[in-house]
Amino acid sequence: MEAKQEETKQIVPVELQIMQAKQAGEFAMTTVGQTVKKFEVTQRMGQMYAGSTLVPKTYAGNLGNCAIAIDMAMRMNANPLMVMQNLYVVNGNPAFSSKFLIATINASGRFSLLRYEFKGKEGNNEYGCRCYAYETADKEKKEPLYGDWITMQMANAEGWVTKSGSKWKSMPLQMLRYRAAAFWQRVYCPEISMGLITTEEAEDIQDISYEEVSKQTKTLDFEQPKEEVQQQQDENKPSVDEPKQEEQPEPQNADDLFRKK
Amino acid sequence: MKLKCLGSGSSGNCYLLTADNGETLILEAGVPASNVFKEVEYDKIIGLLISHQHGDHAGRIKDYLGKSINTYISKECFEGLKIKKKSTLNFFENEKQFEVGQYKILPFRLEHDVPCYGFLIKASGHGNLLFCTDTHSISYNFKNIETLMIETDFDYSILIDNINSGLVNRTLGIRIMNTHLSIDTAISVAKRCKNTLLGNIILLHLSKNNSNSDVFKKRMEEATGCPTYIAQKGLEVKLGLPF
Numbered sequence: 131m132e133a134k135q136e137e138t139k140q141i142v143p144v145e146l147q148i149m150q151a152k153q154a155g156e157f158a159m160t161t162v163g164q165t166v167k168k169f170e171v172t173q174r175m176g177q178m179y180a181g182s183t184l185v186p187k188t189y190a191g192n193l194g195n196c197a198i199a200i201d202m203a204m205r206m207n208a209n210p211l212m213v214m215q216n217l218y219v220v221n222g223n224p225a226f227s228s229k230f231l232i233a234t235i236n237a238s239g240r241f242s243l244l245r246y247e248f249k250g251k252e253g254n255n256e257y258g259c260r261c262y263a264y265e266t267a268d269k270e271k272k273e274p275l276y277g278d279w280i281t282m283q284m285a286n287a288e289g290w291v292t293k294s295g296s297k298w299k300s301m302p303l304q305m306l307r308y309r310a311a312a313f314w315q316r317v318y319c320p321e322i323s324m325g326l327i328t329t330e331e332a333e334d335i336q337d338i339s340y341e342e343v344s345k346q347t348k349t350l351d352f353e354q355p356k357e358e359v360q361q362q363q364d365e366n367k368p369s370v371d372e373p374k375q376e377e378q379p380e381p382q383n384a385d386d387l388f389r390k391k
Numbered sequence: 392m393k394l395k396c397l398g399s400g401s402s403g404n405c406y407l408l409t410a411d412n413g414e415t416l417i418l419e420a421g422v423p424a425s426n427v428f429k430e431v432e433y434d435k436i437i438g439l440l441i442s443h444q445h446g447d448h449a450g451r452i453k454d455y456l457g458k459s460i461n462t463y464i465s466k467e468c469f470e471g472l473k474i475k476k477k478s479t480l481n482f483f484e485n486e487k488q489f490e491v492g493q494y495k496i497l498p499f500r501l502e503h504d505v506p507c508y509g510f511l512i513k514a515s516g517h518g519n520l521l522f523c524t525d526t527h528s529i530s531y532n533f534k535n536i537e538t539l540m541i542e543t544d545f546d547y548s549i550l551i552d553n554i555n556s557g558l559v560n561r562t563l564g565i566r567i568m569n570t571h572l573s574i575d576t577a578i579s580v581a582k583r584c585k586n587t588l589l590g591n592i593i594l595l596h597l598s599k600n601n602s603n604s605d606v607f608k609k610r611m612e613e614a615t616g617c618p619t620y621i622a623q624k625g626l627e628v629k630l631g632l633p634f
Contacts, residue, residue, distance in 0.1 A: 347531060347532050348530070348531050348532070349532040349534060350486070350497060350499055350511055350532070350533055350534075351497075351519075352488055352495055352497055352511070352513060352519075353488060
């Protein structure tokens with residue numbers, strides 16, 4: 131009798147376990163369940179990357195950053211470590227390196243390799259660069275996909291050149307190429323960068339500090355007579371002949387005068 | 392210096408500002424001039440100052456134009472009143488100070504449905520007197536205010552109740568809100584003006600239906616700590632510090 135009761139006790143938890151496993155399996159099949167599963171996997175992978183000594187400093191020991199980089203890498207079909215090595219935080223905002231963005235476009239298989247076209251004379255304002263490529267499907271290369279012209283005039287007008295430490299002064303050709311590629315990518319395949327800008331752009335387009343100007347209320351008062359104004363100015367003016375003496379605190383009121391005496 | 396009120400509100404406004412030597416400046420011409428002449432000797436009147444063209448402020452201007460009393464109005468007010476130019480009429484301009492007897496006067500623009508001006512007035516030996524009426528708001532700060540004469544036409548809650556109960560026409564109610572000073576706004580202006588000199592506050596132009604003089608006086612006194620008076624016919628206030 132007792133043995134039978136013991137057997138029942140053991141059977142119930144097993145059945146319960148099976149039922150729970152079945153429910154978990156059904157849940158995992160739902161959209162929410164898949165998201166949860168994906169999150170759990172990302173988190174586990176993130177823990178691994180966060181503990182690695184090969185990842186850049188921004189990611190070392192930072193599970194959140196690693197998880198974000200892994201998520202981006204999955205969406206971009208790229209290696210997480212490659213994303214980490216090319217995703218920088220500039221002025222508090224994440225940004226891709228231009229070379230990574232160009233490599234991703236080239237590796238996407240959707241376009242031919244990016245090409246650069248220059249115009250104008252180096253050193254002039256009209257000197258500029260634009261990118262172009264062809265869709266893979268356009269075998270005969272009939273329809274080039276042109277990006278916008280990036281010129282030195284534009285760089286000057288946008289204030290990219292005059293920023294302190296600007297690379298537009300030291301390596302304008304490289305910057306023209308990078309910027310032209312970024313502009314091209316934003317037009318023809320914005321999904322590649324997932325809305326992020328390049329590090330070079332982030333450096334150029336950082337927010338400047340500003341001061342909020344509140345509405346000033348004018349204070350209305352009578353004009354002082356000219357003689358009084360002149361007198362005040364004369365009083366404030368230090369004498370040229372006499373050496374300036376140390377200022378003595380003036381008595382506050384009549385009572386102070388009496389106390390002095 | 393003393394102030395006498397001969398009328399305040401939409402039925403007619405007039406205030407007499409009398410200096411220590413008896414020189415009297417009339418503020419607003421909303422009551423018959425005969426009432427003024429009963430109170431002050433004709434020779435002692437040095438001028439009449441008018442804020443805007445509405446009848447309760449300038450309706451009796453013609454009583455004065457025939458007499459040799461210098462009247463000070465804005466050009467817009469003159470055009471609005473459609474009166475003939477007289478040699479005693481003088482035009483003032485926004486933020487351009489002028490003198491009438493011993494009084495220095497600085498007019499400044501207010502927010503009403505017609506061009507309207509407030510006045511910063513200074514008599515010798517006194518701090519500044521600020522006179523503001525018929526305005527939605529006051530967009531200035533002021534220094535050394537000794538006496539504050541400020542409109543407190545209505546209280547929002549009373550006015551809204553009156554609109555809802557049908558006592559005040561909705562259109563009129565909205566016009567009042569957009570062209571007159573509420574007790575709340577007046578208190579905030581008074582707080583901005585508060586300084587060690589501020590000795591008296593006189594609340595002007597209280598609406599018959601949309602205000603509560605006792606509550607207004609109490610609220611202003613609590614907010615500023617200054618003696619507060621309600622301008623009504625016959626009110627007389629000695630201005631200046633008590634020494």
